[in-house]
Amino acid sequence: MPELPEVETIIQNLRRGNTETPSVIGQTFASVQVFWSKSIFEPKITQFERQLPGQMIMDTRRRGKFLHFPLSSDHLIVHLRMSGDLSMTNNTNPNGEVKQPDPHDRVFFHFQNGWRLAFKDTRKFGRIWLVPDPELVLGNLGPEPLDHNFTAEDLFMRLSSHKRQLKPLLMDQSFLAGLGNIYTDETLHLAKLHPLRRSNTISPEEAKILLSEIRSVLKEGIRRSGASIDWAYRGGDFQNYFRVYQRTGEACPECGTTIERIKVGQRSTHFCPQCQVLSKYP
DNA sequence: CATCAACCCTGAGAGC
DNA sequence: TGCTCTCAGGGTTGAT
Numbered sequence: 001m002p003e004l005p006e007v008e009t010i011i012q013n014l015r016r017g018n019t020e021t022p023s024v025i026g027q028t029f030a031s032v033q034v035f036w037s038k039s040i041f042e043p044k045i046t047q048f049e050r051q052l053p054g055q056m057i058m059d060t061r062r063r064g065k066f067l068h069f070p071l072s073s074d075h076l077i078v079h080l081r082m083s084g085d086l087s088m089t090n091n092t093n094p095n096g097e098v099k100q101p102d103p104h105d106r107v108f109f110h111f112q113n114g115w116r117l118a119f120k121d122t123r124k125f126g127r128i129w130l131v132p133d134p135e136l137v138l139g140n141l142g143p144e145p146l147d148h149n150f151t152a153e154d155l156f157m158r159l160s161s162h163k164r165q166l167k168p169l170l171m172d173q174s175f176l177a178g179l180g181n182i183y184t185d186e187t188l189h190l191a192k193l194h195p196l197r198r199s200n201t202i203s204p205e206e207a208k209i210l211l212s213e214i215r216s217v218l219k220e221g222i223r224r225s226g227a228s229i230d231w232a233y234r235g236g237d238f239q240n241y242f243r244v245y246q247r248t249g250e251a252c253p254e255c256g257t258t259i260e261r262i263k264v265g266q267r268s269t270h271f272c273p274q275c276q277v278l279s280k281y282p
Numbered sequence: 283c284a285t286c287a288a289c290c291c292t293g294a295g296a297g298c
Numbered sequence: 299t300g301c302t303c304t305c306a307g308g309g310t311t312g313a314t
Contacts, residue, residue, distance in 0.1 A: 003308095123290085
């Protein structure tokens, strides 16, 4: 499930290209094929198919878990949700025949030079927008955790203004943009904070540690090109370095206590009951 | 405001 | 073997 590091990895690959594949920057759309109509959230498909051809990709950006492509006129925005992926491929096989879509291909963006951007999405939760103003889609997102203008004091103030459970709050994209289930569990373990701690009981010092560990986990995820989980995004190897996520019943790397799993806000949550104590906080 | 259930989907894994 | 059932997961929506 792509979270900030996986999205960052994908956007960097699209930006840089490689020896076999060109960058998406500077590519001009020729046509679009939509195989699953619900993948296009806005505008309606007919308008989407009409509006995109002729526009050039000017840049690649990431905002939270969104991929953002400023175009010559509009903005193309993609959210991969659970199982989405975006990759550049050639339109034709070596023998010259046109490649047929795989069962999980949902959208093909064809470029004028014969390359195409493929949107794969097994579980069909992904969403694509084509809008004149990116703020229409990205406007409600919270701060970027890796943005240096975002400080521990800012985080402390934001935590203090709510009385919510820490984990669901950190996963709330309007509170902070980019953390999902994996990186939140890993962060809270590193910061030695219980997932059910009330946000308004966090001290300024704890907020400082929390932000530091958020950044540390995200940067390690990016350095390892993200985590490859099940059917989802493949490429990185951060899944081999999880400390608590999906390690229920295993020993805590800090203290050896058995990792527990509970449900928090409808999400499975992994933590160490020894390192991450709740009892003293009502 | 905070919480929660339901929903959108598929495929893996369990149970029979 | 092959069927049915359960579940995960991000984000939205509507109810409590």
